[in-house]
Amino acid sequence: MHEVATTNEEDQGLAALKFDVFARGCPARSTLEHVTGRWSILVLGGLDAGPMRFNALLRRVEGVSEKMLAQALQALRRDGFVHREVRTAFPPNVEYSLTPLGRETSAKVRGLIEHLEAHMPQVLAANEHYDQEQISG
Amino acid sequence: MHEVATTNEEDQGLAALKFDVFARGCPARSTLEHVTGRWSILVLGGLDAGPMRFNALLRRVEGVSEKMLAQALQALRRDGFVHREVRTAFPPNVEYSLTPLGRETSAKVRGLIEHLEAHMPQVLAANEHYDQEQISG
């Protein structure tokens, strides 16, 4: 089974070798899917701007439904990337923020997002080139 | 050199502002989905090790079906991340490799994957903590 109760750095290093996303049942694969899911990745990227409330996120991630946002937030929370803070008041006030691990992860995600955004002209050009080839070929 | 219409930094800045994954119909969003898709991200990470043939990839990305691998490769190829080279011989020999853009992108993806693999103990601990809270709460 998974022996992952580690406190010192040596054990951390050895434990890391046990996780391989390319392997069939590896838990790292599902975690990767939680992070890179259609909406999760945008939630993670969105929270990178700072703590946000539910409806603020709903507006920031255009097109997401309440159901999908709630679902994505739950998965990210379960994996320890997102923190949920409830302030009992009226009207109810719930704030979502990144945990330290969430911030590290979000930084990588944002790096990927910004890299893609910056190279979109190149991607769109590749699209057209590919489509032209399909017609002639 | 395959430059994409931009020589000065002003155009770069303006072009970059045009693509926002958080916006509804932005093409960058679908590109992001192609890259971070369930199998695509593993294909991209797998090809990072070097050029590979179809069945080699099929074995490396454990659990992927022929259909899904072919589909992921097509999308990555259309977006200009992956190059396909056919050698007419018998038996047929087809090799897949990363384009320059693909290598840059794969590096980011790989960084994310390795970061997650390294922190899996922390994630699994968060899972257990979360599940315990659900029972008591």
Next chain:
DNA sequence: CGGGATCCGAGACGATACTG
């Protein structure tokens, strides 16, 4: 070996309605 075509079930997803 490297795929394409087809069928089909499971789950993702969106819209709506309802609750604390």
Next chain:
DNA sequence: CAGTATCGTCTCGGATCCCG
């Protein structure tokens, strides 16, 4: 405001067969 519950749609994805 911050969700949960329910339902219908529709895409994803696996299994299988087939072809160059």
